[in-house]
Amino acid sequence: MLAEQKRGIHVSQVELLCKDGCGYYGNPTWQGYCSKCWRKRTHKTETNRQENEFEEKKNVEKGRRSSSVMRLFWGSPSPPRQESPETPVAALKAFQSLEPGDFPGFLKVLHSSSSQRLQSQCTAFLNTIEAYHDLPIQKQSDLVQDFYQNIADHFSSLPEEQVSQMMEHIEKLIMTHLHKWVFCHDSCDDEQKDLTLQRRIKSLNWVSPQMLCVPYPNGGSDISDPYLPAITAIIEMDAKRAPQDKLACLSRCSQNVFQALALTNNQPANADDFLSALVYVVLRANPPRLHSNVNYIIRFGLPQSLMAGESGYYFTNLSCTVAFIEKLDGPSLNLTPEEFNSYMQGRRVPPQPLEGDGKKRARENREQLEELKKRQESVEQGVRALQEQLEQWVHCVQEQVDEVRGQSTLVHRCLAEALEKPTGNVRDHSLSALKDGVDQRIKYKESS
Known part of the structure; x- marks a missing residue:
């Protein structure tokens, strides 16, 4: 599917290098030059010479005044303190x-x-x-x-x-x-550009990995997203203060991107795969103050960290990513201008990815759990009903037993009074039989 689509993001190794051919990495912020060549172009030789002459004159005048004051108080200037060569x-x-x-x-x-x-x-x-x-x-x-x-x-x-x-x-x-x-100095418009870039990324939250031709597992979710460690790493960049620490977060993000590409793709990742995946990571993360962080690294980072090595390669790709997002349009995503505008205006949503085996199993497991939950609730409801019936039955039996005991007590009392009176043998035998019958009835009620 990805191979059939025309990739909207393409960059070669040559395009990442400085336009002056010095062999170092260039940067879109420096119009394709490395930091060394850019400084040479932007700093006029005559201006530097005039500034140096002004500084030299100022130092000479300052030294002359200092020497005069020292001679006034001490008679002659003292020799400077020599530092031990060791x-x-x-x-x-x-x-x-x-x-x-x-x-x-x-x-x-x-x-x-x-x-x-x-x-x-x-x-x-x-x-x-x-x-x-x-x-x-x-x-x-x-x-x-x-x-x-x-x-x-x-x-x-x-x-x-x-x-x-x-x-x-x-x-x-x-x-x-x-x-x-x-950082984010008042003399520049970094803060305003941060807000503009953040709103731009937020408006592109509908862009899917498939549109960027990024290798991505079918049916993935936030929990199983292989690019989640990279997203976390680039968000942490804003919390660092030293440029090299910010570059370390970017390097960790980029390495996680390559690991995710290796997991989801059967062939080694190339520069286009990496750049596309980095665009997806930035769109998902929407890192805070991204524009200010990029400019901060450019202005105050070590030149060798940006011109060569892994950190230079990763930073150049990040700068290309920001430039790509700012200029993102329909053809970059294999969309017509009408489709692109429909997505941007919220009148259209991207198609959902096909359900993969992992997501299918997860859905089936959730359905089984829901069914088991319903059955458990039904069993618990039956148990509660049975318990209520049992309590009612025990209460009813107890009432009958109490009633029989009350009757038997009355009968015993009557029999006792009758037995105390002198009567014939036949009557005594009848009363004894009646008493035995009552006792047996009581025992029967208690046993039931």
């Missing part, structure tokens, strides 16, 4: 001994005396950004990216893999503190 070496060795992902260990080394210079740089940068948090968001993004580049030089003597690990720790440290200042 101190940075010891710090680098401590950083190098850390296990991958050991962020608490990184913080412990950072707060040690051997890493005082690096700690001071991080603290000064955080204070600067917090003090100037009203700057435009793009300017703050440039400052953070420049800070990453400067700090990377501090670890330049380490192997490349360890440099990446140290920069991930630096990113987590910096952005965990700056998240409240730069």
Whole structure:
């Protein structure tokens, strides 16, 4: 069925790469370029040169004034304090001994005396950004990216893999503190775009896996949905503060998508299968503040995390997914414009999937349980009726026994009085026989 339909979502590996041919992943937000090439294109060389000249002049003037003040009070400037050459070496060795992902260990080394210079740089940068948090968001993004580049030089003597690990720790440290200042910043329209995208996804809640050509088990429900772990993972992305933690949620979501495709498809998943399934997951999840999260990762994430590797591939596909949802139309779902508009306006509902064996068995089990429940209620009702009848019978018998006992007591009393009077033998024999008859009747009533 899926093979007969023309897939509306198609993307090749080449289309995911940067338009400049650098070999890294591009992004629709950067008009198909990677972050490195995009920054080169958007930042004019002349503007940078002028800003650098202005900064140099300002630093020279500031240094001149400082030297004048120092000479005024101290006579001559004191030489700068020299840092022991063994101190940075010891710090680098401590950083190098850390296990991958050991962020608490990184913080412990950072707060040690051997890493005082690096700690001071991080603290000064955080204070600067917090003090100037009203700057435009793009300017703050440039400052953070420049800070990453400067700090990377501090670890330049380490192997490349360890440099990446140290920069991930630096990113987590910096952005965990700056998240409240730069996420969904007032200088941009991320919040409005979040609401627009959320309404767009909500209006597409009728899109079925079959329309997207997503391999999906027949008769599936929310409980048996193989994509449910992926949906949960991408929803958790908004709760994270560091860009790498958000990318970790996306990676977990994407891996769950591939696992679901492997369970529902007999052949290995390709790029089109993955992208279609990711579109379905996003439509089902409708993640909170998705647009803001994507832009936050783009602005403040490490460039190497977005340009290459699994995280870069997954993030590029997520960006393509958002762009696809924003432009989704009838031909993308193998629908005519009239059918697409009917679904969007609620005048038409998608056909229900065929009932599979698992759902059929579940339905039969539910019917059997309902039948057993009805039979149990009927039995319980009969038991209650029988119990009421038994109680009535016992009550009736008890009344008869009490009545007979009352009569027998009266008869015994009369007989006793008659026996006390002197009479003939025949009369005594008759009274004794009458008494025996009454006793037997009482015993018969009690036994019944």
